[in-house]
Amino acid sequence: MSIALATHDLVKNFGGLRATDHVSLTIHTGARHALIGPNGAGKTTLINLLTGVLTPSQGNITLEGENITRLSQHARVQRGLVRTFQINQLFADMSPLQSLCLAVSERNQQGRDWWRVAGSDKAHVDEAEEILTRFGLRDVMMQQTRFLPYGKQRLLEIALAIACKPRVLLLDEPAAGVPEEERHEIIDILAALPKDVTVVLIEHDMDLVFSFADRISVMVNGALLTEGGVDEIARDPQVRAVYLGESGHE
Amino acid sequence: MAPSAHQMMLDQARWRWSESLFWLSSLAVLFVFPSKALLFSQIAIMGLFALSLDLILGYGGIVSLGHAAFFGVGAYAAGLMAKHGMGDPLLGLGVAAFVAAVIGWLTSFLLLRGSDLTRLMVTLGIALMLFELANRMAPITGGADGLQGMMVGPVLGLFSFDLFGKTAYLYALTVLFLLFLLARKIVHSTFGLSLRAVKGNALRAGAIGISVSGRLVAIYTLSAAFAGIAGALSAQTTQLVSLDVLDFHRSADVMLVLVIGGVGWLYGGIIGAIMFTLMQDWLAGITPQYWEFWIGLVLVCLVLVGHDRIKTGVQSMVARLGGKGGAA
Amino acid sequence: MLTILFDGIAYGMLLFVLACGLSVTMGLMNFINLSHGVFSMAGGYITAFLINRLGVPFLLCLPLAFLFSAALGMVLERTLYRRLYARSHLDQVLFTIGIVFMAVAAVDYVIGSQQQTVKLPEILKGRIDIFGGSIGLYRVFIIALCGCLAVTIQMLLVKTRFGSQLRAAVDDPRVARGMGINVNTVFAITFAVGSGLAGLGGALGTDILGMDPTFPIKFMIYFLIVVTVGGTSGITGAFFASLILGIADVGGKYYVPQIGAFIIYALMLVVLIIRPQGLFSRSKGK
Incomplete structure (x- = not known):
């Protein structure tokens, strides 16, 4: 092995x-x-x-x-090599969708793209949405993260790591x-x-x-x-x- | 049918008609109050300067007490060019942006480690050092007397600066508008989103693969270039550069301007500049010497009331005007 | 040479008394306060007023300056500053800059922009010769007094019950409250004593540093350097940072006057680059 x-x-x-x-x-x-x-x-x-x-x-x-x-x-x-945190470390002012899109774009080396609007790449948004659906976060994906209930935040904590394709x-x-x-x-x-x-x-x-x-x-x-x-x-x-x-x- | 996630992401960056209204009226004021053109160009320059601070404070999360460093460097760069026979305004802007960006890039590495307090000290220290430098290099900078003998040519070789400041305002407004568009593009891009992530939680930003240092260096350099251009505009439109451009007061003022209008919101700097400059103009008429006191009072009250509340107020007002959603 | 070293030490000691209150409130309590110089200015002006108008002897003015600034600090802490402990650093910066601007303009308006002077008692005038250098008696007095103060403050912080209460309150206010410590009172007293010391420093420094309405802005950077270079582990760091700063500034201005204040800013930046937590703080775990 x-x-x-x-x-x-x-x-x-x-x-x-x-x-x-x-x-x-x-x-x-x-x-x-x-x-x-x-x-x-x-x-x-x-x-x-x-x-x-x-x-x-x-x-x-x-x-x-x-x-x-x-x-x-x-x-x-x-x-x-990706981790999650014992105490939630989330982007409180961003929505789950934005957070996930960002993580997916970063993985694809698109994080430095300063010209196109974030989310222009439909494949990235679709992937983010797919993960959110899998984690049962699709309904709240446009809300500000800080307002999500703790259990949802805990799921987002893991979803963010998954978006990095560990x-x-x-x-x-x-x-x-x-x-x-x-x-x-x-x-x-x-x-x-x-x-x-x-x-x-x-x-x-x-x-x-x-x-x-x-x-x-x-x-x-x-x-x-x-x-x-x-x-x-x-x-x-x-x-x-x-x-x-x-x-x-x- | 509910809009797709893709559509929702793109919607956040949509240009709203209230924004067009804002820029059209900023042009219209020149024809309504032509005698105030010089004041308006001051506002435009201050707005650009505050916008540059917003890039690092509102989007990068770096509290700087020395942003005047870049404004001053830009002003001296453009001023010295104009003094030594290279009076083309756009060339001056370019060189000022470049020099300020280089200094911003070099000093950005000092800000990567350490707490807010350390950053505060480093930014303040750099501005003070540049101030001392300009003061000591009197043969070049004119020292305390200011830079004498600038000759600024016409913009694009066509539009000469007039006494009433009409060209000055149109020039400053155009530069502000173009740089605003650029900044708007950037904050709505993935890069801009990653900046928000870094500011919101640098630890997690690193854990999803963002190079936190790289992003901060980039935005700090860009912000320095913007501030340098603001300084150059000020030098060219007033045909005057004095040590005042590097003064601590200027760093403090621009922070106040930004906070009045709203941090982390591109229109905040510009709206703050309008309020600040009009207030300054008005107060200076009443108590020329002691207007500092009122500035201090505004700062204290702003903090006690909570500047976020004011920002939210302005934004919801704009939203009501614009139909739906806050602008930018 | 010796004279300059001595002047530098006296200057450094003075800076320590001026800034040590700040190194506790800012360093330990993590409250960014740019308005510390306002309390020094209050001490300096009250001294000038007492001596020049009422003829109070200089030595009696010193404790009065302390009390005046401490009272001012106490009142402002209770009414304003304490609301800001939990706020963002940006808010703290904005608020305290606002206080500085108001104080500067208000003093300018009420009293005027001229330098304040104080008449030193005869006994502190004159110079003495030690090791071939000529040293002002007033500077000897400052070194002796500030040295005693430094030792006293250190003892207060380390040995007394109040000192340990303060350290507990800073470490974790909630736990400290749970242990029955009145955190608000501890902070208020600390702030007041720090302000009082700043006032005392202002009174002592009027003759050496000069005292006019721009004092809080001019010396803000010096105070901040003391705190950041000294690190946030306690006042020992601030003490050594003050001495280094004093000697470097006096020496720099004497030997290389053409670069002026450049030397101390450069020194500070170098320290902050090498050790962002300050020169004397132990690197903390976790």
Whole structure:
């Protein structure tokens, strides 16, 4: 099996604090890989390193064999490494349609087009509309994003990432804050992701992790504790002790 | 049948007839009040200057306290050209735009990192440095006395500047209109949409593949060029350049102009310029020395009341005039 | 040489007292305030008024200038500034520029545009010779006084209950409120003390810096440089930034007068390019 994303001996220090501690992680193409660990284990820091929001103090990152450690954030996105955020990061003053059109145009290298009116390219708008329909956002696509209900915003958060046509998709707690009765919408969306897209999922909801993932890595205090298949992790006494045992659900 | 998504995207950039009305009346005022032509050209220049600030503040999200730097550079560039025998106005505009753009491009890299406060300081610092530079290079710039002996030729070799400012206004208005069209084109393009994204949420903009730095550098450079042209227009139409063009006051004034009219709305700068200049003209007649006080008061009140509310008010007024939807 | 260094230090110390209030309100509370110089101007003018009209002795004027500016700061904070803490930086900039313009024009209108002068007491006039350099006694006085103030302020911030309350309130106002800290009062007192110090600096600086209605605009950039170069981690950074700025400005004007103020602007830009968070702030995590 080929390797989609890998880190080698990744370290990130904040002053005296070591947020990422020699993490070497390998994620295979097409995997549904979950990253779990108690709060403050350094999962979001790791995502920020992978996507280029932060620069590592040491170590390197490869995407499909290419060393991307020094690449800018947008260059990684153009290579197919796309993320969502734990806390919604949306364009509050734009409509979902505008947001999606922009993401599609950027992917097609049309973002610097300063002459034609945005949306001139019908293929781009159609693609944006198709994604919005798939995510159940078509009815609200002309509203200002800031006025959308939270659940819809959460869906838009994922839709925006999908519009970038990810090869590797990093989902940072996609269901965070979504009420129980709307959760299934998110779960359905995740289940329907194309099989060739590699997905890394950070999640606290163990039901979601166990139903979705085929492989799980456990982080504690910035370091990888263990890695294995779903059953393996569920049985691992070490994991139970540091994570499942003490924090149960949240 | 509901309009398609494609149509809805394009509709947002449609030219509205209230816009035509606006530009036609800006031309008509010259014939109604021919004696006020000089004042009108001041308004047009101020409007262009505020429009250039809007490109970075309203569309780029960069708070600048030193936008006069580019206005001043443009004014000196055009002024020096006219002084040294190259008095063709359009050539002057071109050179001013180029020089200002180069300085804008070079300094834009200093704005990419850091907070609002750092950006404020960097823009202010650059403007102050240029002010000092112009002050110290008196043999070239005329220093505190101003640039003497400009000879501005006729526009296109046909229209000489007259004492009443008729040519000046038509010239300034034409340049403003053309640059406005360009700016309008840009803000409605995908590039313009990506700027809104960068301003709204730079973190996410990067995460959907937008080069945040690249966009900011581009818009800052363009804005500098626009401001440079405004400065050049001012130099050519008044045949005067003094240190005043680089003064802190000018940076503060243009911000006020833009805020009065509305930030992030292309007509905002122009409407602000009309209100500001008329107010200045009126107040200067009553209290020539202390009109600064009233400017300050307007600023304070604007913030306390909320300038967004004023902008929304003006926009809805325009919308009512125009039938539907806000303009630009 | 030594004289210039000494003058530079005195100037820097003065800048510190003028700007340290701002480095707390702007640096820590993240409130962009361009109108800080207004409070200095108030201190300078009240001193000139007290000495020249009422014959109050100079040394007594200093605490009075502090109190006057602090009271002014307190009133304005309660009525106006506090509404702006949560507003956008653009609003803060516009509002405080507006205050500056109003203050400048109002002082010009009421008092006039001439320079204010204060008569220093005999004891502070004259010069002494140290290490072969001749130094004005008044400058020695400023260095001693401002040095004491710097130490006192640092102690207040680090050692006292109020200091820790302020730091908590700045870190996270909501949590601080939850802990029973009256955040509004803490901010108001901080603002008032900062304004008072600015007033004291204005009183001390009238003789050295000059005092006329344009003072708030002329010195705005100096204050801002102190805050941005010093960084936002506390007043230690502001202290060193003030000293560097003072020495660089005095030295620059003496040795290379033809480039004038150029040197400090260039210095500031260089610092901001290399370290956008300021020279002395520790790089924050996350």
